[in-house]
Amino acid sequence: MPDVPANPIDRPGYVLEFAEDFRGEIIDETRWVPFYCPHWSSRAATRARTGRSEGRLVLEVVDGQSPWSREWDGELRASVLQTGLFSGPVGSPEGQLRFRDDLVVREAQE
Numbered sequence: 001m002p003d004v005p006a007n008p009i010d011r012p013g014y015v016l017e018f019a020e021d022f023r024g025e026i027i028d029e030t031r032w033v034p035f036y037c038p039h040w041s042s043r044a045a046t047r048a049r050t051g052r053s054e055g056r057l058v059l060e061v062v063d064g065q066s067p068w069s070r071e072w073d074g075e076l077r078a079s080v081l082q083t084g085l086f087s088g089p090v091g092s093p094e095g096q097l098r099f100r101d102d103l104v105v106r107e108a109q110e
Helices: none
Strands: 049-053 056-060
Touching: none
Parallel strands: none
Antiparallel strands: 049 056
């Protein structure tokens, strides 16, 4: 890989809120949500699998990883970081990324 930042920090017209280089072993969950749509499934089933390579964070889908939600999305596996999420209460149809009309919240999110 070339030694050029993928996303340069200095950009005209922008004010930097924070910079994240993911060099530590733990993802800062005050900034990042390491789950894929946990409201339609659960945090336990949707936690991101991560690794490090050449000083960069790598999102991984690994052998033997269970689907994030068989009920709603079959055998699809995911590993995602988000900057936010929302849902209604358990049993409601309210939540982000509503990709089916029959979705129901399984685990409410703050």
